[in-house]
Amino acid sequence: MAATGDLDELVDTVRYPLADREGRGAAVARARADLADGGCTVLRGFIRPELIETLRAQGAALAPHAHYEVEQVNAYNIPLHTDLPPDHPGRIVLERGNAFVARDRIPGDALIHRLYTDERFQRFVADCFGLAELHEFADPLAGLCLNVVAPGMSHPWHFDTNEFTVSMLTQPAESGGVFEYCPNIRSPEAENLDDVRSVLTGSGARHVRRLELRPGDLQLFQGRFSLHRVSPVSGAAQRHSAIFAYTDRPGVIGTVERTRQLFGRVLPDHLAARARLVRGDQLLD
Ligand SMILES: O=C(O)CCC(=O)C(=O)O
Numbered sequence: 001m002a003a004t005g006d007l008d009e010l011v012d013t014v015r016y017p018l019a020d021r022e023g024r025g026a027a028v029a030r031a032r033a034d035l036a037d038g039g040c041t042v043l044r045g046f047i048r049p050e051l052i053e054t055l056r057a058q059g060a061a062l063a064p065h066a067h068y069e070v071e072q073v074n075a076y077n078i079p080l081h082t083d084l085p086p087d088h089p090g091r092i093v094l095e096r097g098n099a100f101v102a103r104d105r106i107p108g109d110a111l112i113h114r115l116y117t118d119e120r121f122q123r124f125v126a127d128c129f130g131l132a133e134l135h136e137f138a139d140p141l142a143g144l145c146l147n148v149v150a151p152g153m154s155h156p157w158h159f160d161t162n163e164f165t166v167s168m169l170t171q172p173a174e175s176g177g178v179f180e181y182c183p184n185i186r187s188p189e190a191e192n193l194d195d196v197r198s199v200l201t202g203s204g205a206r207h208v209r210r211l212e213l214r215p216g217d218l219q220l221f222q223g224r225f226s227l228h229r230v231s232p233v234s235g236a237a238q239r240h241s242a243i244f245a246y247t248d249r250p251g252v253i254g255t256v257e258r259t260r261q262l263f264g265r266v267l268p269d270h271l272a273a274r275a276r277l278v279r280g281d282q283l284l285d
């Protein structure tokens with residue numbers, strides 16, 4: 001766990017005076033208002049300006065460790081053979097071309113790792129989302145990832161399974177690679193399939209907002225109700241973003257199948273979690 005005081009070395013405390021009650025309160029209030037409005041908030045220049053190049057360079061050094069496996073998916077991340085009505089947007093097949101660097105490849109002293117594990121940062125994120133508890137995703141691979149989108153690839157339209165996402169661009173694409181989202185295009189009560197279909201087929205521009213993210217901006221996002229994507233990357237540079245995965249209860253870990261798909265491997269923790277699930281108890285072997 002990062003020592004207290006550490007956070008001040010990483011965060012631009014002139015813009016985000018997190019140690020000061022009033023300054024912190026104002027930042028939390030702004031984030032909450034944005035999230036209530038459209039499920040998204042961007043804390044511009046969260047990382048100290050003098051660290052932005054280090055942030056980029058550390059990500060670029062990690063990127064070759066990404067697991068590349070182009071996958072056919074749909075926006076709902078449900079199996080492609082799911083029985084759906086003929087015009088259901090879940091029948092539209094998309095190509096997921098982004099690749100992830102897993103947590104166990106990211107050194108503990110990397111800026112994104114120090115931020116992810118910092119207790120004061122976690123408490124701040126929890127307060128912005130209005131969560132009583134926030135825990136690191138117990139998954140040894142998916143807890144912290146670098147999302148790599150190479151030229152010619154995209155991270156296509158999808159809804160997240162998790163209710164909240166924390167991310168940070170570390171290296172922008174030369175062109176393209178824009179984060180686009182449709183605020184609350186669905187709700188717990190309504191899928192709004194017509195609107196979702198219009199976005200997937202390219203006629204739903206009126207639903208789409210585009211975010212001009214810069215390296216070091218902190219993004220808090222509620223992706224379960226807002227369809228979103230990273231548009232196709234072009235030019236010479238890869239687009240890199242750190243994904244800080246947290247859960248609102250402890251001990252959550254990804255399934256063996258999904259882990260293999262995302263990272264090309266599983267660890268003993270994933271197999272142990274599956275065994276516990278099959279047995280239906282938490283007792284030691
Ligand atoms: O890399 C990004 O900016 C978006 C990532 C995303 O949508 C996801 O990992 O679910």
Ligand SMILES: [Fe+2]
Nearest residue numbers: 159160223228
């Ligand atoms: Fe997402």
